[in-house]
Amino acid sequence: xxxxxxxxxxxxxxxxxxGLEAVTAARAFADKSGGGEVHALLLGPPGIAANASxxxxxxxxxxxxxxxxxxxxxxxxxxxxTAAERIKSGGYRAAIFSTTAQGRDLAPRVAARLGVSxxxxxxxxxxxxxxxxxxxxxxxxxxxxxxxxxxxxxxxAMRPNVIAPVQNVKAGxxxxxxxxxxxxxxxVKVIETRQGGGGKLDLAEAPVVIAGGRGLKAAENFKxxxxxxxxxxxxxxxxxxxxxxxxxxxxxxxxxxxxxLVSPELYIAVGISGAVQHLAxxxxxxxxxxVNKDKDAPxxxxxxxxxxxxxxxxxxxxxxxxxxAKKHH
Amino acid sequence: MKIAVCxxxxxxxxxxxxxxxxxxSLDEAGLKFDINDFDAWAVEAALQxxxxxxxxxxxxxxxxPDVVQExxxxxxxxxxxxxxQLKTEKVPFDGFPVAKxxxxxxxxxxxxxxxxxxxxxxxxxxxxxxxxxEFLGLPCVTAISSLEITNGKGxxxxxxxxxxxxxxxxxxxxxxxxxxxxxxxxxxLKGIMAAKKKPLETKPVQxxxxxxxxxxxxxxxERKAGRIVGEGAAAVPELIKLLQTEAKVL
Numbered sequence: 001x002x003x004x005x006x007x008x009x010x011x012x013x014x015x016x017x018x019g020l021e022a023v024t025a026a027r028a029f030a031d032k033s034g035g036g037e038v039h040a041l042l043l044g045p046p047g048i049a050a051n052a053s054x055x056x057x058x059x060x061x062x063x064x065x066x067x068x069x070x071x072x073x074x075x076x077x078x079x080x081x082t083a084a085e086r087i088k089s090g091g092y093r094a095a096i097f098s099t100t101a102q103g104r105d106l107a108p109r110v111a112a113r114l115g116v117s118x119x120x121x122x123x124x125x126x127x128x129x130x131x132x133x134x135x136x137x138x139x140x141x142x143x144x145x146x147x148x149x150x151x152x153x154x155x156x157a158m159r160p161n162v163i164a165p166v167q168n169v170k171a172g173x174x175x176x177x178x179x180x181x182x183x184x185x186x187x188v189k190v191i192e193t194r195q196g197g198g199g200k201l202d203l204a205e206a207p208v209v210i211a212g213g214r215g216l217k218a219a220e221n222f223k224x225x226x227x228x229x230x231x232x233x234x235x236x237x238x239x240x241x242x243x244x245x246x247x248x249x250x251x252x253x254x255x256x257x258x259x260x261l262v263s264p265e266l267y268i269a270v271g272i273s274g275a276v277q278h279l280a281x282x283x284x285x286x287x288x289x290x291v292n293k294d295k296d297a298p299x300x301x302x303x304x305x306x307x308x309x310x311x312x313x314x315x316x317x318x319x320x321x322x323x324x325a326k327k328h329h
Numbered sequence: 330m331k332i333a334v335c336x337x338x339x340x341x342x343x344x345x346x347x348x349x350x351x352x353x354s355l356d357e358a359g360l361k362f363d364i365n366d367f368d369a370w371a372v373e374a375a376l377q378x379x380x381x382x383x384x385x386x387x388x389x390x391x392x393x394p395d396v397v398q399e400x401x402x403x404x405x406x407x408x409x410x411x412x413x414q415l416k417t418e419k420v421p422f423d424g425f426p427v428a429k430x431x432x433x434x435x436x437x438x439x440x441x442x443x444x445x446x447x448x449x450x451x452x453x454x455x456x457x458x459x460x461x462x463e464f465l466g467l468p469c470v471t472a473i474s475s476l477e478i479t480n481g482k483g484x485x486x487x488x489x490x491x492x493x494x495x496x497x498x499x500x501x502x503x504x505x506x507x508x509x510x511x512x513x514x515x516x517x518l519k520g521i522m523a524a525k526k527k528p529l530e531t532k533p534v535q536x537x538x539x540x541x542x543x544x545x546x547x548x549x550x551e552r553k554a555g556r557i558v559g560e561g562a563a564a565v566p567e568l569i570k571l572l573q574t575e576a577k578v579l
Contacts (some may be wrong), residue, residue, distance in 0.1 A: 073494065076469070101489045104447075105471045108424070108456035112463035117425040117540040120454050133544065138422075140342050140450050143355070144549050147422065151540035187468040188502075191484075192495040202490040208578070244509075251474055251509035252488035257342060257450055258366060258508045266578040276343050280450075283552065287576040289568065295557070302552050305571055309561035317562035321569045325579055 001036040002093035004029045005153070007083055007110075008040050008055060009102050012072065013047035017205045018098035018158075020058050020165035025125075025158050026096045027059025027168050032127045033093055037061035038170065041086055043079055045072045049174055056172015058165055063174045070183030073190050074102050076109065081180035084113040087153060094132065097157040099261075100204060107157040116151035121159050121261070132156070140257045140280035160204040161263050203255065206236035209264045211255055211282070213240040215271020215292060215311050219248035224315045225270055231322040238262065240278050256281035271311045274299030291315065330385040330478075332375045333440040334409065335431055335458070336368040337420070338393060338400040339451045346548070353543045364400050367446025369407075369513035371506040374476060375444055376408045376514070382478075386410045390434060392427055393420045398529060405524035406516035412529040422452050423539035428460035430534045436465060440501060442483075447472045447505040462503035470496055474509035 006026035008019035023040050030036040040060040042052055049065035056063065066082055087095050087110065097107040099121045111118035123135040123144070132154040138145045149156075203209060210232070212225040222237070229235035239249040241256050255262055257280040267285035272278060274290070274297055282288070283302055290303035291314045300306045307314055340360040347356035364372070372389065379385040389404040391397040392415040401412035415430055435443055443465075448455030462469030474493075475486040478500070487494045488507060516524070558564045558571065572579040 074489075076471075080463075101472060101487070104455055105459060108459040109463050109469070111425070111456070112428065112460040117423050118454075118456050118460075119541055120456060136453070137549070138451060138453050138546075139340070139346055139355070140453065141549065142342070142346050143348070144547050145422070145543055146545040146547075147541050148544050149541050188470055188496050188498045190494050190496050194493040194495070195491065204490060241508075250488070250493070251507070252490070252493065254508070266572070266576070280342070287572070287578050288552075288555070289572070290555075300555060300557065303555040304553070304576065305568055306555055306557045307559060307561070307564045307568060308557055309564070313562050314565065317565045318568070321565050322579065325569055325573065 001034045003036040003090060004038050005087050005090060005092040005095040006038060006040045006060065007095065007097045007106065008042040009098055009100060010042050010044045010048055013044055013051055015042065015051055015054065017165065018100055018160050021158060021160065021163050022096045022098050023055050023058040023060050024165045025163050028163070029094050029096065029125065036093070039064065039090060039092070041083055042066070043071050043082060043179065045069060049176055053172055053174055057167050057169050059168040059170050060172050061170045063172055064177050065174055066177050066179050068179050068183055071179065073193050075183050075186055075190070076105055076188060077186040078179045078181055078183050079106050080109040080113060083110045085180045087114060092153045094154040094156060097155070099157045099159050103157045107155055111155040114153070116153065116155055117149065118155040118157065119147055119149060120157040122156045123159055123162050125156060141283060159261070159263065201234065201236040203236045203238050203253070203260050203262050206234060207265045208232045208235035209238050209262050209285070210235050210268045210270060211238035211240065211272060212243060212270045213272030214242045222248060224311065228268065228315055228319045228322065231319045231326065233326065240272055240275070269299050269303065270315055272299050273297045274302065330378060330382045330442065331438065331440045332378060332385060332442045332444070333388045333390060333435055333438055334368070334371050334375045334404065334444040336372065336389055336391045336400060336404055337365045337446070337449045338362050338391065338397045339365045339449050342450050348546045348548065352545055355546065362396070364403050365446050365449045367448060367506055367508070370508070370510050371444035371446050372404045372407055372409060373511045373513040374506060377511065378442070378478060388413060388438065390415065390431060392417055392430060392534070394418060401529055402524050403516065405527045405529070406520040407514055408520060411527060414529065414531045415534045416531050417534060417536055421536065421539045422543050423541040424452070424454055424456040424460060426537040426539055428457045429464060429537055431457065432461045432464035434532070435461065442478070442500060443467070443503045445503070445505045447507050458503060458505035465503065467501055467503050468498045469503040470498055471505040472507040473504055474507045476504065476510060
């Protein structure tokens with residue numbers, strides 16, 4: 001019964017939702033391979049160990065908490081060395097990461113250090129004897145590849161939102177550990193972190209995404225999209241490439257082939273025509289709503305529900321109706 | 330400054346892909362190939378540094394069969410100085426052997442800066458740059474959207490979820506390029522002519538056995554055809570009802 005490792009992402013002292021998903025995925029992997037233990041690692045500033053014990057509820061048997069004042073933000077070199085060392089000494093069958101900005105940076109570094117391959121953006125996994133089989137979208141999601149991973153440990157970075165965190169209570173024993181290298185000595189140093197809109201939900205993790213396109217006509221009209229997002233309360237705001245190229249929104253908000261991939265429960269496209277490059281980033285959303293004045297816009301081909309109309313008329317009405325609906329809930 | 334840029338030839342994504350008869354590769358008939366966008370931005374970043382630092386040299390490296398020479402020539406026509414083809418029969422899905430082979434070549438070149446695109450849309454895995462950096466033991470910053478190099482030190486911006494990070498790093502270093510760093514130049518006619526005479530070296534390489542193998546390719550299930558709920562604000566109540574009772578997301 002081999003054990004499984006999960007890397008738990010955090011922001012400050014808070015465990016991110018993708019961290020709970022990683023533990024849930026690791027638990028599922030361990031159960032598929034006969035019920036080994038799940039060991040979760042997280043790094044962060046002092047206070048993170050106290051927040052780590054909740055991981056036991058999601059199936060972690062052991063939680064390794066690395067607290068250090070120098071780890072207020074993600075430090076690639078410290079995280080790589082600490083994770084690689086732990087994975088090496090733990091003899092794990094698999095190591096689960098998240099496909100986020102952090103996970104995309106970390107997982108390949110750890111894999112290289114361990115001398116094994118890595119697959120990111122994994123939709124699902126299975127065990128077939130000694131082989132780990134995963135599904136991974138290629139060609140901007142237009143083709144789905146089934147891949148077999150022969151190396152051990154199998155390093156897998158899950159796509160956010162494909163595995164809902166599930167409670168499965170295990171011991172969740174917290175062990176405190178030291179970073180494998182001193183955060184003060186790393187070669188790459190973060191000298192500044194600029195928060196984009198403070199406390200705002202992240203695009204990859206939000207259950208609802210409201211995205212705006214050129215149909216909004218000007219940067220300031222994104223307020224309509226923001227208002228709709230705040231009516232939902234659990235929504236993040238995204239944009240098309242045309243909009244980020246014009247500087248209406250930061251590049252980190254771009255959903256599409258060269259930007260972020262999202263698969264929320266609900267995706268609302270506001271004034272978005274639906275270019276191939278945009279569809280690549282959101283077509284796996286569970287429910288898609290589109291509002292556009294052009295009834296022939298390609299976005300209506302992928303939208304479950306479409307409203308043909310002027311976004312300046314429809315979106316305020318929708319915002320009001322969502323606010324009403326939420327009130328009675 | 331000695332600068333290297335690792336580039337990949339990828340198919341244009343604006344098509345309906347067909348699965349080959351072997352079920353593990355794509356039918357390439359009719360596909361148009363070009364340099365990966367992220368790699369073109371990486372080439373542009375290298376060229377801008379070359380223009381600021383006299384005496385610099387930009388080398389582009391691509392791994393794959395002879396068709397990648399065309400992609401290398403494109404980078405040369407943009408203004409890179411020399412090309413290296415690491416000749417293999419195929420480009421495997423697995424980034425590990427690719428990163429390993431590139432790292433070998435890069436080590437020998439003793440570059441001050443090594444650029445990669447942050448990912449390629451075909452394999453959509455995004456691991457080669459960071460893996461090569463590890464194999465080289467060099468500092469690495471991934472997914473940069475701004476860059477400045479002064480006195481042997483670099484400053485870059487990285488886009489994170491909901492935040493941006495400004496990081497400092499020493500040279501030599503490996504950087505992977507995100508969108509937003511620059512806009513890639515088009516090759517000029519003069520550049521295209523000059524590229525024909527620039528050195529392009531071909532080196533056969535033996536790739537390590539891949540650990541990740543494509544077992545099957547398939548097209549994703551088409552989304553069910555949607556429906557137009559109605560026109561204008563009058564359609565909002567019906568949409569709300571569908572979101573509550575049918576989609577159950579509100």
